[in-house]
Amino acid sequence: MHSFTTARRSARLAAIALLAAGALVLTACAGSSPEPTPTATGKSDPDATLTVGLVLEPTNLDIRHTSGAALEQILVDNIYEGLVTRTQDNEITDRLASAHEISPDGLTYTFTLNEGITFHDGAALTSADVVASYQTVKSDATVQGNAEFAGVTAITAPDPTTVVITLAQPEQNFLFTLTGPAGLVFKKGDTTDLKTAENGTGPFVLKRWAKGSAITFDRFGEYWGDAATVGEVVFQYIPDFTAGVNAALDGSVDVLTAVDPNLVSQLEDSGEFRITTGRTTDKATLAFNNAKAPLNDVKVREALRLAIDHEALVEAVGAGQTQFGPIPELDPGYEDLSDLVPYDPAKAKALLKEAGHEKLDLTLTIPSFYGTTVAQVLISDFAKVGVSLEVNRVEFATWLEDVYTNHDYELSFVLHVEPRDFGNWANPDYYFNYDNAEVQKLYAQSQAEIDPDKSADLLAKAARIVSEDHAADWLYTGETLTALIPGVSGFPEDSINSRINLAGVTKTAD
Amino acid sequence: MLRYALTRGALLIAGLLVSSVVIFLTLRVLPGDVAQLIAGTQASPETVEALRESLGLNQPLIVQYLGWIGGVFRGDLGTSQLSGTSVSAELLEKSRVTVPLGLIAMTIALLIAVPFGIISALLRGRAGGTAMSVGAQAIAAVPVIWAGMILVVVFAHWLGWLPAQGFPRSGWAIPAKAFESLLLPALTIGLVEGAMLMRFVRSATLQAAGEDFVRTAAAKGLTRRQALVQHGIPAVGLSIVTVLGLQVAGIIVGSVVIEQLFTLPGIGRMLVADVGTRDLIKVQSELLVLTGFVLVIGFVVDLVHHAIDPRQREAA
Numbered sequence: 001m002h003s004f005t006t007a008r009r010s011a012r013l014a015a016i017a018l019l020a021a022g023a024l025v026l027t028a029c030a031g032s033s034p035e036p037t038p039t040a041t042g043k044s045d046p047d048a049t050l051t052v053g054l055v056l057e058p059t060n061l062d063i064r065h066t067s068g069a070a071l072e073q074i075l076v077d078n079i080y081e082g083l084v085t086r087t088q089d090n091e092i093t094d095r096l097a098s099a100h101e102i103s104p105d106g107l108t109y110t111f112t113l114n115e116g117i118t119f120h121d122g123a124a125l126t127s128a129d130v131v132a133s134y135q136t137v138k139s140d141a142t143v144q145g146n147a148e149f150a151g152v153t154a155i156t157a158p159d160p161t162t163v164v165i166t167l168a169q170p171e172q173n174f175l176f177t178l179t180g181p182a183g184l185v186f187k188k189g190d191t192t193d194l195k196t197a198e199n200g201t202g203p204f205v206l207k208r209w210a211k212g213s214a215i216t217f218d219r220f221g222e223y224w225g226d227a228a229t230v231g232e233v234v235f236q237y238i239p240d241f242t243a244g245v246n247a248a249l250d251g252s253v254d255v256l257t258a259v260d261p262n263l264v265s266q267l268e269d270s271g272e273f274r275i276t277t278g279r280t281t282d283k284a285t286l287a288f289n290n291a292k293a294p295l296n297d298v299k300v301r302e303a304l305r306l307a308i309d310h311e312a313l314v315e316a317v318g319a320g321q322t323q324f325g326p327i328p329e330l331d332p333g334y335e336d337l338s339d340l341v342p343y344d345p346a347k348a349k350a351l352l353k354e355a356g357h358e359k360l361d362l363t364l365t366i367p368s369f370y371g372t373t374v375a376q377v378l379i380s381d382f383a384k385v386g387v388s389l390e391v392n393r394v395e396f397a398t399w400l401e402d403v404y405t406n407h408d409y410e411l412s413f414v415l416h417v418e419p420r421d422f423g424n425w426a427n428p429d430y431y432f433n434y435d436n437a438e439v440q441k442l443y444a445q446s447q448a449e450i451d452p453d454k455s456a457d458l459l460a461k462a463a464r465i466v467s468e469d470h471a472a473d474w475l476y477t478g479e480t481l482t483a484l485i486p487g488v489s490g491f492p493e494d495s496i497n498s499r500i501n502l503a504g505v506t507k508t509a510d
Numbered sequence: 511m512l513r514y515a516l517t518r519g520a521l522l523i524a525g526l527l528v529s530s531v532v533i534f535l536t537l538r539v540l541p542g543d544v545a546q547l548i549a550g551t552q553a554s555p556e557t558v559e560a561l562r563e564s565l566g567l568n569q570p571l572i573v574q575y576l577g578w579i580g581g582v583f584r585g586d587l588g589t590s591q592l593s594g595t596s597v598s599a600e601l602l603e604k605s606r607v608t609v610p611l612g613l614i615a616m617t618i619a620l621l622i623a624v625p626f627g628i629i630s631a632l633l634r635g636r637a638g639g640t641a642m643s644v645g646a647q648a649i650a651a652v653p654v655i656w657a658g659m660i661l662v663v664v665f666a667h668w669l670g671w672l673p674a675q676g677f678p679r680s681g682w683a684i685p686a687k688a689f690e691s692l693l694l695p696a697l698t699i700g701l702v703e704g705a706m707l708m709r710f711v712r713s714a715t716l717q718a719a720g721e722d723f724v725r726t727a728a729a730k731g732l733t734r735r736q737a738l739v740q741h742g743i744p745a746v747g748l749s750i751v752t753v754l755g756l757q758v759a760g761i762i763v764g765s766v767v768i769e770q771l772f773t774l775p776g777i778g779r780m781l782v783a784d785v786g787t788r789d790l791i792k793v794q795s796e797l798l799v800l801t802g803f804v805l806v807i808g809f810v811v812d813l814v815h816h817a818i819d820p821r822q823r824e825a826a
Contacts, residue, residue, distance in 0.1 A: 059548075059787055060593040064562070067550025141560040147553070195594035211593070211600065212775030212783070214679050234679070243675040243773050246666075252676070397542030397788045404551055418552060 018047040035160050042487065042508035047231035050488065050507050051245050052500070053253035057237035060195040063181050064143050066134075069417055069498050072181060074235055077501045080200035080216060082183030083111045083130065083163070084175060088494035088501075089166045090281070090330050092175055096125070096185060096201065097106070097163075106170030113161040117224040119187050120198065127157035132188035145182020148174075172447045172455045176420055203228040203503055208245055213237060217502075229490070229506045232449075248273065254488050256508060257496060259481040261318025271482040277319065278493040281328045282418040282478030284320070284374070287403075287412040288389060290471055291433035294357055295317045295410060301470035304411075305341040305352035307385040314476055320476035324421055325467040328477045330495070332452065333459025336468045348385045348444070360387045365403050368506040369394045374475065404431045414479060422459055425466045434471040438462075514816055525611070529581070529801045530794075534575050537790050543567055543607065544591045544788045564590050578794060587795035591603045591707065592787055597795045607677055608769070608778035611692050611699075612761045618700025619707050627711025628743060632735060634716060643712060649705035654764045658698040661745035665694055665701045675773040695772045699764040703757055707750075714749050748818060755811035759804045 058071040063080065075447040077085055094100060105447065106143040117125040138149045151174070154166040163173035167174060177183065185201065192199040199204045203225065215235045219271040219284045236253055238244040241260040248256040249270055259267065259275070284446050288295045288304070295301060299443040310322045321329070325337040352358060362382070366375060375391045382389045389411075412431075416424075424445035428435035439462045446458035466472075487508035492501055536643050545562040562568050566577070583586050587597040626642055633639030648655075666674035672694045678687045718724060723745075727737035765777035773779075777796065784793045 060596070066548050066592075067553065131775070141554075141557050142564055144550075144553075146557055149515075178601075193594065210679060210681070210775065212594075212779060213677065216679075236679075238675070238773055240770075240773060246674050247676065250673070354646075395542070395786055397540070397544075397786065399542075399548055400551070401543070402539035402544045405546060416551075421552070 003261045010043060029317050036331070038208070040198070043504035044229065044489075045509035046229060047092065048507035048509065049232040049234060050230045050255070050502070050505060051234045051236055051253045053236050053238050053256040055241070055244065055258045057136075057215075057239070060159055060196060061206070061209070062194040063184065064186070064194060066202055067144055067181075072498055073496070073500050074215065074217075075198075076181070076184065076198075076499055077202060077503065077504045078204045078233075079198050079206060080184040080186075080204045081202050082180075082185060083113075084178050084183065084481055086176070086179040086499070088278075088492050088499075090495065092179055096130075100175075102175075103451075104450075106242040108323075109167075109175070111165075113163070113164045114224060115161070117201055118222055119201055121187070121192075122221060122222070125186055125187075125201055126160045127163045127184065128160070130163045130185050131155050131157045131186045133184065133186045134182075136186075138180050144220075145177060147181060148182055152425055157270070167495040170450050172449055172452065173423075174408065176448040179285075197228050204233065207232070226503065229504060230502070233502055248483055254485050255491055256483040257480070259483050260341075261481060264318075264481055264483070267483045272485060274486060276482045276491075276493040277481060278496055279330055280478045280480050280482040280495055280497060281330050281417065282480075282497065283323065283326070283328055284317075284478060285414055285416050286378070286473040286475050287409075287414070287432055288472055289407065289410055289412075289433055290435070291407070292410060294355070294360065295362075297355050298470055299355040300357060300360075302341070303348040303355070303385065304382070304387070305470050305473045306344045306351070308341075308378065308381050308475070309343045309474060310475065311343070313374070315477060316373050316377050318373075319479040319481055321479065323474040323477040325463045325474065326371060326425050326465045326472070327422055327459065331422070333422065333446070334454035335460045335463065336455040338466060340467050341470075341473075345381075345384050352385060352387070358386055361390065362410050363390045363392050364390045364413060365394060365399065365409045366413040367396045367399045369396065370415075407431050408472065409435055413475075417478075419495075419498070423462065425471065426462070432471060434469070435467070436465065436469060436471075439465050512745075515813060518809060519814055522805055525805050526798070526802055529805075530579055530798055531575070533794055533797045533801070534571075534578070538571060540788065542788050544790065547787055548592065563767060578683065578791060581818060582798065587799070588791040590784075590789050590792045592789045592792075597792050600792075601777065601796060601799060604777045604780050605777065606681065607767055607774050607779060609690075611696055611768075611774070611776060612758070614692055614696035615688075615699035615703065615761055615764070616754070616757070620754075621705035622700065622704030623707035623711050627708040628715050628746075630708070631712045631715035631719070632738070635654070636769045643709070646705045646712075648708060649701060654702050654704060654767050655771060657694065657702055658768055661694055661698050662771075673772075677774050691772075691774075695768045695774060698768055698771075699761055703760055703764065706760070707753065707757060710753050711734065711750060713747065714746045715743060718745050721745070748815065752811055752815060753808045755826055757765060758807050762800055762804070 056070040058066070058068060060066055060073070061075065063071050063075050077095070081095050083095060084092050084100065085095040086092055096114060096117060098114045099112045099286065101110045102108070112125055113125070113127060119125060134149070134155045136154050137145050138142050138155065140146065151168045151171050152165060153168050156164045158164060163242045169193070187199055189378065190199055196209070201224070203220055203223045207216040207218045209215045214237060217233040219231050238247055241263055244256055245259070245263045245266055247253050248267060264275060268275060288301050290296060314320045314322055322338065327333045327335070334487045352360065364375060364378065379389045379391065399414070403412045423443060424430045424432065425434055442458050442462035446455045446462065449455040449458060480494065482491065482496065484491055488505065490504040490506050492499070521806045543562065545558050545565055549561055566574065575633035578588060587601070589596055590600070594747055626646070630639045630642035633642070662674050665672045673691050677691050678684060682688045715738070719742055721742065724742045726738045728734055729743045732740065765776060766781060768774070769776045770782060781793065781796050784796065
């Protein structure tokens with residue numbers, strides 16, 4: 001799954017961004033930025049309308065069949081709930097379940113349901129609904145998470161408040177899978193058309209969707225847990241970054257997510273916003289086609305990595321952290337691998353010469369919504385070691401066909417936003433074309449390992465091998481910038497491009 | 511007249527059928543499909559295949575085409591593969607933005623083109639006329655997107671008179687607000703289209719000046735200018751109708767670009783988004799409706815022309 005949210009900038013509109021940047025330079029010259037306005041002390045208004053500006057609008061609301069961060073971001077925890085969910089730090093916590101227990105052999109998961117849970121249509125939720133939901137995931141190949149449920153052997157409900165799931169073998173990531181779309185609970189036998197309507201159990205109900213413009217949620221009055229602290233939420237979709245900043249400045253949104261780092265100072269200078277920097281698991285991945293010459297030569301891949309000045313790249317992008325292996329800091333198995341590829345253009349040149357490529361022409365295939373910064377930095381870094389890079393900008397659908405499905409590419413750039421997706425490196429059929437038996441074995445072991453710490457150690461070991469093989473370059477781990485007006489508090493900061501949990505957000509009365 | 515209308519009508523239907531085939535085949539050339547987009551990159555190939563089957567994407571092209579065009583003939587524009595909503599319902603909803611946008615743009619274009627076109631023709635050979643004509647040529651050459659950006663900078667950023675983007679969430683519930691948000695985009699299209707139209711009005715007026723009936727009027731004692739205003743310009747009106755029909759296509763194209771720039775939830779933006787997501791049934795129907803719209807306007811213009819202009823009637 002890929003995020004459109006972080007870098008959707010239409011090339012056609014680059015010029016207007018330039019104009020804005022020009023204006024920005026002028027204002028920056030005018031003097032130091034004013035002190036940020038102190039947080040308003042007004043009382044929070046329980047019936048407030050919170051308007052949130054977002055970049056990418058979902059294509060439909062059917063989270064069972066449609067993948068995409070845009071959908072998960074707003075629906076999970078707000079409209080739909082699963083037995084378990086995850087915090088901003090990617091920790092797993094109980095949600096519909098009041099408790100869960102994993103048998104010592106790691107094969108049996110027993111969940112106890114909270115009491116008094118009702119669907120938005122008023123029906124009470126029982127374990128039968130959970131069983132029906134999960135059995136659909138298991139049996140219907142078109143449902144999200146179907147592949148992750150392959151190891152499930154039985155889903156049963158011994159009584160109305162207990163659900164028992166049995167696995168064929170231990171699976172370290174199974175509980176985490178349940179925090180995603182696969183784990184959401186739908187009413188048994190529901191006939192709601194999920195593409196345009198909903199019947200979840202969350203603290204909000206869908207009020208209206210004006211396609212191409214906004215989605216509105218209302219507080220669900222009969223919510224089983226703590227009631228939502230705002231009366232209404234409007235997700236305002238503004239696909240262009242500059243337009244989003246304009247909307248924030250003219251007061252039409254209270255919160256602007258995915259602020260372009262290059263435009264953030266405009267908001268800061270206004271003195272009307274608080275900017276938060278959130279951690280993510282977005283891996284800005286420069287994929288190498290490991291099966292295609294000349295990238296099937298490890299020396300070439302290493303040379304390309306050594307040629308990239310990662311610190312400078314992060315600075316150019318404007319937000320993010322360097323990352324030198326396949327696992328980001330928020331995921332289990334993270335390890336600092338910066339010593340593997342210190343910036344060293346001279347060594348890169350030497351390696352390329354050794355490999356017989358003093359001059360090399362490569363093509364980078366990149367979805368068009370990612371802006372131009374990354375490609376520009378790579379062109380200039382690679383040019384210094386004698387590699388000329390041609391950039392092939394394509395629509396995302398084209399990228400999916402050419403790069404992802406047909407593996408027809410040399411270099412590719414995409415933000416992989418999915419947390420805990422190391423499995424892609426253990427899958428030789430994935431578009432990286434990376435095939436290492438040792439990594440596959442270690443990954444399988446890490447999944448079968450019951451002890452989370454031991455499992456993480458195995459992952460770290462596998463991740464080190466992938467990085468030593470230079471199977472790809474991880475340009476940076478993404479960070480997400482959010483601008484908030486002072487009256488808003490409790491808005492999540494981390495991982496919000498995959499989950500915006502609105503339960504505790506408050507807004508003061510104006 | 512009836513024979514002419516029937517022949518012309520048959521041509522219209524043939525044109526639509528040919529367009530439908532062209533639209534259908536052109537879209538099939540695009541790489542990527544909606545099933546992969548729905549399933550995402552974590553999905554197994556089996557999942558994608560199952561989705562493809564449930565969406566009817568693995569049927570032979572001819573079956574897909576006949577299914578689509580058959581529906582269109584029954585008045586059913588189909589269902590979006592992605593959102594599951596009726597295409598006609600969504601077109602209707604989006605037209606609440608695009609149609610007013612087009613109408614306002616057209617009005618602005620006419621308000622610019624007709625007076626300035628005639629005046630610049632009357633001032634032919636003088637400095638003022640030349641300046642107008644050169645100015646129109648320059649504006650007509652400006653890409654719509656560039657004009658839009660300039661207008662945003664001037665009217666939204668510097669002067670702060672008009673909103674730079676968006677359409678009210680409540681739609682037309684507060685008409686003044688909705689109108690306000692359409693003004694800048696409409697002005698953008700209207701200026702550029704108006705400049706093009708103005709050059710046409712000017713040359714049509716000049717051409718009329720050379721016609722026999724104007725010269726006859728002048729010979730009867732009117733000044734050259736009086737003759738042109740009283741007898742020449744009414745004749746120009748007819749040809750403006752024709753060109754206006756053609757302008758509709760220009761305004762539709764303009765709206766695709768402008769709706770992106772101003773974040774307007776209209777047909778143009780919907781079209782761009784749907785192409786990007788390979789929601790092909792939707793794109794097909796949308797393009798067919800737009801093509802049909804332009805063809806029908808051409809048809810109506812031709813009929814009107816035929817009915818009014820005696821020369822054409824004789825020719826038929």
